[in-house]
Amino acid sequence: MQPVLRKAGIFGMGLLGGSVGLGLRERFLAQEVHAYDPDPEALEAALAVGAADRVHTELGAWVAELDLGVLAAPVGALPELGRAVSAYAAPHTLWTDVGSVKGPVVAALTPLLPRFVGGHPMAGSERSGVRHAHAGLLENAVWVITPSEATPPEDQRALAQLVQHLGAYPLILPPALHDRLVARISHLPYLLAVALNLLVAQNGEREHLMFLAAGGFRDLTRVASGSPRMSRDMVRENRAALREALADFRAVLEELEALLEDPEGLLAAAIRAKRTRDSLPIVRRSLLPEMYDLVVQVPDRPGQIARIATALGEAGVNIKDIEVLTIRDEGGAIRLGFGSREESARARQVLEQIGYRVR
Numbered sequence: 001m002q003p004v005l006r007k008a009g010i011f012g013m014g015l016l017g018g019s020v021g022l023g024l025r026e027r028f029l030a031q032e033v034h035a036y037d038p039d040p041e042a043l044e045a046a047l048a049v050g051a052a053d054r055v056h057t058e059l060g061a062w063v064a065e066l067d068l069g070v071l072a073a074p075v076g077a078l079p080e081l082g083r084a085v086s087a088y089a090a091p092h093t094l095w096t097d098v099g100s101v102k103g104p105v106v107a108a109l110t111p112l113l114p115r116f117v118g119g120h121p122m123a124g125s126e127r128s129g130v131r132h133a134h135a136g137l138l139e140n141a142v143w144v145i146t147p148s149e150a151t152p153p154e155d156q157r158a159l160a161q162l163v164q165h166l167g168a169y170p171l172i173l174p175p176a177l178h179d180r181l182v183a184r185i186s187h188l189p190y191l192l193a194v195a196l197n198l199l200v201a202q203n204g205e206r207e208h209l210m211f212l213a214a215g216g217f218r219d220l221t222r223v224a225s226g227s228p229r230m231s232r233d234m235v236r237e238n239r240a241a242l243r244e245a246l247a248d249f250r251a252v253l254e255e256l257e258a259l260l261e262d263p264e265g266l267l268a269a270a271i272r273a274k275r276t277r278d279s280l281p282i283v284r285r286s287l288l289p290e291m292y293d294l295v296v297q298v299p300d301r302p303g304q305i306a307r308i309a310t311a312l313g314e315a316g317v318n319i320k321d322i323e324v325l326t327i328r329d330e331g332g333a334i335r336l337g338f339g340s341r342e343e344s345a346r347a348r349q350v351l352e353q354i355g356y357r358v359r
């Protein structure tokens, strides 16, 4: 079986870079995943968690051999990183990034890297670093793709296909529109989480306040625990759109303050807000914890699923979930979910004994 890509490279091996690396490897989408990061500890961790096959603290001739390059450093570092990799980049490589802001990034990288198409997975976590990465982070996420006017349709299609192979949903948006929308749905909420924490931090009764923090404060402010550098770059680089969102937010707060004297008006506002919050689309995440999943590489021949199911059934292993990940002419991969770590380990043993490659 031939994977989709021969060599993929990830530049910035943190939470997002690591999750892309794990997705590529676990879904057999690349034969070899290379990782670049100036921090040797991040690279060591990438090898330990299985997010990369080869690691580099220096850019070099290896960059020219990539079929795909994913820039996954903090947004403020992307233009300089793009300039640095462009010294080695070959014309055939498809380049993308996962940065949270698109306008300035697309403007800086498009002239530097032939075949660059911007991207932003709308998924993440308040944790940072590759040790918290997992392929499931990107599954079922909306992944925005922001072509420029010069992007060839085949490059946009190639990135959209890769996003789908990683289990996410591609959504095409112009960079400026992306930035206006995420200013409201992601960057403003981050800034508010920071503001709420600063409000507590500067209060004389801070210790008591923190002791009383229940689900409300915790849910509302979770993202303030994210990487300060990553988040600082995100809001700074999108400051123009964020200022507009902040102005609208101040107006809403003032309206709500006035409604404190108007119980009926306040109730109507609360009902409207509840309706909006309750109608957020439900994102279906994998029903089983990631650690009980196995991905099995299968040749494109009849009877593979039956062969796997029979072998596991005879060994008394119960398959709880099954998903066909990628089947092309040459073969593909199947994800199997199990109810416990022990069953997953037993399944791996059984499948390897009858000749399957399993991750």
Ligand SMILES: NC(=O)c1ccc[n+]([C@@H]2O[C@H](COP(=O)([O-])OP(=O)(O)OC[C@H]3O[C@@H](n4cnc5c(N)ncnc54)[C@H](O)[C@@H]3O)[C@@H](O)[C@H]2O)c1
Residues within 6 Å of the ligand: 011, 012, 013, 014, 015, 016, 017, 036, 037, 038, 039, 042, 072, 073, 074, 075, 077, 081, 098, 099, 100, 101, 120, 121, 122, 123, 124, 125, 126, 127, 128, 129, 130, 226, 227, 230, 234
């Ligand atoms: N964390 C999220 O929830 C989230 C979600 C979607 C997109 N993003 C975007 O993904 C990117 C990475 O964020 P993250 O959360 O993985 O951060 P992270 O802090 O977990 O990892 C960032 C990594 O980039 C490395 N790095 C720093 N400067 C670099 C450089 N010049 N060249 C190469 N590597 C460099 C760091 O050593 C680190 O390993 C950012 O652009 C961010 O905007 C983050």
Ligand SMILES: O=C(O)C(=O)C[C@]1(C(=O)O)C=C[C@@H](O)C=C1
Residues within 6 Å of the ligand: 099, 100, 121, 122, 123, 124, 125, 126, 185, 186, 223
């Ligand atoms: O922490 C999460 O759950 C996130 O989804 C993180 C989040 C967000 O809050 O929107 C943060 C920045 C991104 O660029 C994308 C996602």
